[in-house]
Amino acid sequence: MRVRTTATVAGLMLAAAACGSGGQSTDAAPSAGGSSAPAAAKSLEGTTVEVAAKWTGEEQENFQKVLTAFEQKTGAKVTYASTGEDTGAYLGPRIQGGSPPDVAILPQPGLVQQYADQKALKPLTAEVQTQIDQNYTPYWKSLGSAGGQVYGVMVKAAHKSLIWYRAPAFEDAGAQPATTWDELIGKTAQTLADSGTAPFALCGASGWTLTDLFENVYLSTAGPENYDKLSKHEIPWTDPSVTTALEKLAQIFGKKEFMLGGASGALQTDFPTCATQVYGQKKAAMVSEGDFVASSAVQSGAKVGEDAKIMPFPKAGDTAPVVLGGDIAVALKDNKGAMALLEYLASAEGGSVWAKLPGYLSPNRNVSPDNYPDDLTKQLAQTIISAGEAVRYDMSDLAPSAFGGTDGKGEWKRLQDFLRDPKDIKGTQEKLEADAAKAWKK
Numbered sequence: 139m140r141v142r143t144t145a146t147v148a149g150l151m152l153a154a155a156a157c158g159s160g161g162q163s164t165d166a167a168p169s170a171g172g173s174s175a176p177a178a179a180k181s182l183e184g185t186t187v188e189v190a191a192k193w194t195g196e197e198q199e200n201f202q203k204v205l206t207a208f209e210q211k212t213g214a215k216v217t218y219a220s221t222g223e224d225t226g227a228y229l230g231p232r233i234q235g236g237s238p239p240d241v242a243i244l245p246q247p248g249l250v251q252q253y254a255d256q257k258a259l260k261p262l263t264a265e266v267q268t269q270i271d272q273n274y275t276p277y278w279k280s281l282g283s284a285g286g287q288v289y290g291v292m293v294k295a296a297h298k299s300l301i302w303y304r305a306p307a308f309e310d311a312g313a314q315p316a317t318t319w320d321e322l323i324g325k326t327a328q329t330l331a332d333s334g335t336a337p338f339a340l341c342g343a344s345g346w347t348l349t350d351l352f353e354n355v356y357l358s359t360a361g362p363e364n365y366d367k368l369s370k371h372e373i374p375w376t377d378p379s380v381t382t383a384l385e386k387l388a389q390i391f392g393k394k395e396f397m398l399g400g401a402s403g404a405l406q407t408d409f410p411t412c413a414t415q416v417y418g419q420k421k422a423a424m425v426s427e428g429d430f431v432a433s434s435a436v437q438s439g440a441k442v443g444e445d446a447k448i449m450p451f452p453k454a455g456d457t458a459p460v461v462l463g464g465d466i467a468v469a470l471k472d473n474k475g476a477m478a479l480l481e482y483l484a485s486a487e488g489g490s491v492w493a494k495l496p497g498y499l500s501p502n503r504n505v506s507p508d509n510y511p512d513d514l515t516k517q518l519a520q521t522i523i524s525a526g527e528a529v530r531y532d533m534s535d536l537a538p539s540a541f542g543g544t545d546g547k548g549e550w551k552r553l554q555d556f557l558r559d560p561k562d563i564k565g566t567q568e569k570l571e572a573d574a575a576k577a578w579k580k
Contacts (some may be wrong), residue, residue: 182214187475190228191217191243191411191465200495207491208482214475225249228469237468241479243293245465246535247281249542253468254284260479262288269484273502273529281464289468291484294492295499296463297518298428298532299451300352302435304416306445307335307423315447319355319454323389324364330423331395338390338397339422340404341412342557349534350461351426351544352553356383360453360530371531371578375570384556384563386454389520391560398422401557410434417446426451428463429499429518442514450521460525463532464501493519501529541577548573 139240195200198220205216225245226498232238238258244250253259262270268292270279282290301322303315311333327337341347357365357540360379367378369372394400398421399407407415409427416425418438427432435446467483469476481550482488486504493500493509499518503526507519522529534542534549549570556566 182212182475182478185212185214185473185475187214187216187241187479188219188239189216189243189479190221190239190243192223192225192245193243194220197497199235200266200492200497203495204483204488204492205238206477208479208488211482212478213387214478216479226252229253233470240471240473240476241467242470242471243465243467244290246463247290247466247531248536248539249289250282250466250468251284252472254287254289258470259284259289259517260437260469260476262291262469265478266291266477266481266484269481273484273486273489276501277503277531279525281531282468290466291480292464293467293483293489294465294500295501295522296428296430297499297522298350298461298463299459299521300414300428300431300448300518301424301426301451302416302431302446303424304420304440304445304449305423307376307449311335311423313423314345315449316452317449319386319452322452326534327390327396327424331393336398336422337424339407339412339415340390340397340403340557341407341409341425341427342401342410342554343407345545345554346534346543347409347412347427348553349549350428350532350556352383352387353387353450353461353530353533354426354459355454356380356533357382357459357461357528357530358402358451358453358457359386361455361457365533366528369530371537371574375574376567380567380570381563383454384560385554388560388563389555394558401560404557405554406570415436429514431435432514443512448514448517457528458525460521460529461532462501462529463535537574538577538580540580541574548577 152559191201198218202218203219208214209216221313226249229238229242233256237323260311267288270288274292276507278292279288281292284289307330311330313326313329316326330337352402360380364379390396391401397404398415405518413425415421415429416423417440432442435442435565467480469480486502489500489502489505490509492498493505494511495509499522501522503523507516510516510519544550552566552573
């Protein structure tokens with residue numbers, strides 16, 4: 139959802155500052171790294187490329203540095219246009235008017251299919267696809283494809299498989315970070331609760347946070363193949379694999395002492411208030427959310443890497459879950475400049491340039507974690523690489539918005555209802571399936 143992607147940059151930039159790491163100066167375009175070099179230098183003299191993306195402020199400034207490195211390499215001139223938060227509202231009139239930007243960066247895969255159906259996208263050249271095949275798993279390639287044709291490349295990621303914790307609370311209680319779900323529930327959370335500290339601050343008023351929690355548990359227990367099937371509604375929400383995941387969630391939702399304020403308190407708490415409850419108010423010990431929690435932690439006075447720490451989302455099954463959000467670059471015009479820029483963004487070289495700047499994570503498996511400017515981001519990048527073929531995109535963002543992205547409806551509402559009544563697993567599944575069937579039929 140929108141808050142999850144726009145907050146990522148601020149969170150990681152603050153994290154980098156908080157870690158006090160000696161990253162490269164951002165006063166000039168950083169030097170490139172990586173081994174998969176795209177277009178030859180100075181081959182696009184006289185060419186202008188327009189690229190449109192939602193980024194503004196410091197996030198835009200960092201992307202501009204990547205574009206500057208591309209300009210220096212190829213001789214092209216790149217102009218940038220901000221779409222604002224509603225990418226579709228910006229691109230739609232330009233596409234209809236016959237004057238789209240050369241390259242657009244889309245905030246979710248569903249837009250790739252939408253614009254492909256409108257014949258607005260240009261198939262990627264063999265050179266761009268070579269970079270994708272060298273640097274990305276087949277899963278990422280599929281997210282940029284529609285109708286068997288490759289149109290886009292994932293260029294930026296947001297890490298969603300984390301549990302943030304307050305180290306002093308763990309130390310006071312004698313609790314330890316968990317590596318498995320059973321450890322999280324039976325040892326870590328119980329130890330914290332016994333010490334008088336609420337283990338979790340849940341952001342139940344923001345329904346998308348509950349979908350993130352479900353997705354991590356489901357990916358771990360059901361595995362990547364079933365995750366793909368459920369994300370496409372190829373198996374129903376009444377499937378036993380969903381039952382298993384909900385039973386795991388009920389181990390938290392069903393214990394009032396595990397949640398700050400119990401279920402009623404959680405359902406009245408939005409994001410980022412739940413993070414503030416952990417690091418500002420110090421009322422709870424853990425919050426399960428993405429890398430962007432760093433922003434709230436720092437704003438609350440916590441130091442990332444010291445009192446604000448992370449653990450990878452514990453394994454609830456056979457798979458160590460890594461769920462990402464991210465942005466996909468596509469070509470709206472078929473010209474050398476557009477394709478050269480996409481080739482560069484898909485390369486290890488382009489990703490390595492970007493990785494040296496704060497607020498960025500690459501889904502490119504050949505961008506070394508050593509490129510990142512702070513220990514936290516290096517750690518997050520390594521988990522993406524280590525997960526390999528098991529990495530998956532945020533499921534709710536792959537679903538029709540009526541089911542996976544609307545406040546008070548679909549998955550958001552049903553998981554909120556389940557938080558309120560975690561004993562009703564069967565009824566929750568039936569309602570989820572009814573909502574999904576309606577959304578996919580449309």
